[in-house]
Amino acid sequence: xxxxxxxxxxxxxxxxxxxxxxxxxxxxxxxxxxxxxxxxxxxxxxxxxxxxxxxxxxxxxxxxxxxxxxxxxxxxxxxxxxxxxxxxxxxxxxxxxxxxxxxxxxxxxxxxxxxxxxxxxxxxxxxxxxxxxxxxxxxxxxxxxxxxxxxxxxxxxxxxxxxxxxxxxxxxxxxxxxxxxxxxxxxxxxxxxxxxxxxxxxxxxxxxxxxxxxxxxxxxxxxxxxxxxxxxxxxxxxxxxxxxxxxxxxxxxxxxxxxxxxxxxxxxxxxxxxxxxxxxxxxxxxxxxxxxxxxxxxxxxxxxxxxxxxxxxxxxxxxxxxxxxxxxxxxxxxxxxxxxxxxxxxxxxxxxxxxxxxxxxxxxxxxxxxxxxxxxxxxxxxxxxxxxxxxxxxxxxxxxxxxxxxxxxxxxxxxxxxxxxxxxxxxxxxxxxxxxxxxxxxxxxxxxxxxxxxxxxxxxxxxxxxxxxxxxxxxxxxxx
Numbered sequence: 001x002x003x004x005x006x007x008x009x010x011x012x013x014x015x016x017x018x019x020x021x022x023x024x025x026x027x028x029x030x031x032x033x034x035x036x037x038x039x040x041x042x043x044x045x046x047x048x049x050x051x052x053x054x055x056x057x058x059x060x061x062x063x064x065x066x067x068x069x070x071x072x073x074x075x076x077x078x079x080x081x082x083x084x085x086x087x088x089x090x091x092x093x094x095x096x097x098x099x100x101x102x103x104x105x106x107x108x109x110x111x112x113x114x115x116x117x118x119x120x121x122x123x124x125x126x127x128x129x130x131x132x133x134x135x136x137x138x139x140x141x142x143x144x145x146x147x148x149x150x151x152x153x154x155x156x157x158x159x160x161x162x163x164x165x166x167x168x169x170x171x172x173x174x175x176x177x178x179x180x181x182x183x184x185x186x187x188x189x190x191x192x193x194x195x196x197x198x199x200x201x202x203x204x205x206x207x208x209x210x211x212x213x214x215x216x217x218x219x220x221x222x223x224x225x226x227x228x229x230x231x232x233x234x235x236x237x238x239x240x241x242x243x244x245x246x247x248x249x250x251x252x253x254x255x256x257x258x259x260x261x262x263x264x265x266x267x268x269x270x271x272x273x274x275x276x277x278x279x280x281x282x283x284x285x286x287x288x289x290x291x292x293x294x295x296x297x298x299x300x301x302x303x304x305x306x307x308x309x310x311x312x313x314x315x316x317x318x319x320x321x322x323x324x325x326x327x328x329x330x331x332x333x334x335x336x337x338x339x340x341x342x343x344x345x346x347x348x349x350x351x352x353x354x355x356x357x358x359x360x361x362x363x364x365x366x367x368x369x370x371x372x373x374x375x376x377x378x379x380x381x382x383x384x385x386x387x388x389x390x391x392x393x394x395x396x397x398x399x400x401x402x403x404x405x406x407x408x409x410x411x412x413x414x415x416x417x418x419x420x421x422x423x424x425x426x427x428x429x430x431x432x433x434x435x436x437x438x439x440x441x442x443x444x445x446x447x448x449x450x451x452x453x454x455x456x457x458x459x460x461x462x463x464x465x466x467x468x469x470x471x472x473x474x475x476x477x478x479x480x
Contacts, residue, residue, distance in 0.1 A: 003076075004070070004072060005019070006054060006057065006058040007073070007077055007080045010038065010042050010051050010087075013036075013039040013040065016030055029056065029108045030055050030057065031053045031055060031056075031106075031247050032053070032056055032108055032249070033106055033108055033348050034105075034106030034346055035106050035247045037347050037348060038053075038249065038251070038345075038346070044322075046323075047342060047343050049252035049253070051084065051251040051252060052077075052080035052250050053106070053250075054073065054248040054249075056244060058073050058223075058245075058247075058248075059226055059247065059248070062223045063227065069219075069220075081101075088252045090252075092215075093122060093127065093210075095126040095129060098130050098131060099252065100123060100144070100253040101121050101122060101250050101251060102249075102250070102253055103215065103219060103249070104117045104222070104249045104251060105225060105247070106246060106249050107226070107244055107245070107246040107247070108244050110332075110349070111231060111235070114225075114228075114230050114449055116221050116224075117290065118151050118156060119148065120145070121211065121218055122214065122215075123145045126209075137258060138185040139185040140255065141185075142188035142189050142191075143183070143188050144255065144257065144288075145192050146192045146195055147288060149199065149207055150195055153199050153202070155225075156221040157203055164198055167195075167198065171191060171194070180297065181286050215250070222248045223246065223248065229453075230450050230452045233452050233453045254341075254345075255336070258338055258339055260308075262338050263285040263287060264284060264287050264337070265283030265292060265302060265305065265335055266283075266289075266335075267282075267320065268330060268331070268350045269331045270330045271356065272351060272353065273353050273412065274356055274359065275356035275360045275363065281301070281302035282299035282300065282302060282467035283302055285308060288336075289334055297465070299466075299467035311340065312340060312342045316335060319344060323347050324369075328364070329349045329364075330352065330356075331348065332348050332349070332351065354385075354386035357380075357383045358379055358387070360378075361374075361375035389416050390417045411467065416460075418459040420440045420458070420460060421438050425454070426442060426451035426453060427453075428454075429442040433457035433458065441458060441462060442454045442462070443461075443462045446466045446470070447461065455475060461476050
């Protein structure tokens with residue numbers, strides 16, 4: 001009897017297609033949207049780091065089996081890891097040339113920020129020294145390590161974000177630093193030790209030093225996040241069935257935080273708020289992807305990348321044009337530039353407002369990318385309803401400015417007007433909307449995926465930090 005195949009490598013897309021009978025929708029069902037699209041990008045010759053995908057079937061078997069890996073899955077994951085080592089020329093856990101990986105969720109239907117991701121898996125007290133020596137960049141190595149301890153502690157071990165954020169912010173304040181990038185290598189070494197102490201205090205055991213254990217625990221955490229509250233809330237709002245499960249993608253790390261010739265970003269091939277046929281996105285130099293999508297750092301518009309990293313920007317524009325033509329839809333992409341070299345980490349059909357959906361459908365039909373019939377089917381009844389939502393008139397805004405009632409401006413993640421009582425907490429916003437039938441505006445420094453129930457209940461959302469491509473903005477646009 002042939003063992004059940006739970007894991008597919010980056011170059012095994014044809015095997016996945018054969019297993020499901022050739023339909024692309026079924027491939028997405030097996031590998032998740034992220035895994036399927038990463039494999040497709042690799043197949044059409046785009047720069048994608050070596051990776052493998054653990055299937056949605058494995059997730060469902062894990063849940064059904066009392067949160068235990070199905071027979072053979074973990075052995076297949078370790079075998080796939082060996083193939084990724086060969087493709088990358090690095091070895092997992094080897095201090096002299098360490099392979100680091102990310103562990104990312106990826107369901108068939110896109111659920112931005114609703115499930116878990118862990119970056120820099122494979123770092124420990126020894127491999128961090130190897131990374132520092134190999135790159136000649138001690139600051140980068142310890143910045144990556146403090147991120148792992150912080151993210152692993154929060155996502156995998158279930159420690160509250162605040163347990164890490166408070167000592168982090170206090171340390172920066174004590175040193176007089178404004179930005180994360182002001183931290184030196186010595187500062188970051190100190191923060192790694194502080195964060196390890198947080199893990200010990202909160203959990204009663206040390207941060208795991210064995211890379212294979214880190215990988216196993218992260219895989220379990222991503223599978224487990226499929227049944228997390230925020231993921232379930234999101235699925236209920238979008239009518240996504242619980243039976244789909246999530247895939248797990250183990251991807252070779254590429255680093256946007258290696259210096260000022262490195263960076264990371266998120267972009268849409270057309271404006272997701274208006275539908276304008278112009279690249280729309282955010283990026284950060286010397287950062288990792290979570291800094292952009294989590295909305296925890298203020299970003300720069302994508303076009304500025306052309307001034308700082310012109311060659312990578314030119315290649316990025318060519319690749320995204322190719323992706324839009326390939327998928328015949330507006331794409332939402334994530335990318336990283338490591339020492340001037342561009343890597344594509346994700347592509348998917350982008351979430352958009354109702355107004356943008358109509359404009360993009362009409363424009364793509366006029367451009368000959370899709371038929372008029374297809375354009376018509378791309379606009380849903382829900383989007384037509386959203387077009388009837390209130391808007392501020394230009395005349396009204398002018399009068400408000402003249403009369404001194406125009407208080408502030410910001411980046412509009414989605415067009416539209418909202419009126420309501422302000423609440424600063426997602427639980428309270430949901431409670432007042434449901435129990436008191438109040439119109440609610442939720443105000444936060446930045447929203448986290450755990451705030452999705454408050455976002456769903458609110459008429460409007462206002463944040464003081466983050467960009468227009470953060471997960472919060474993506475979700476807000478989607479829900480009108």
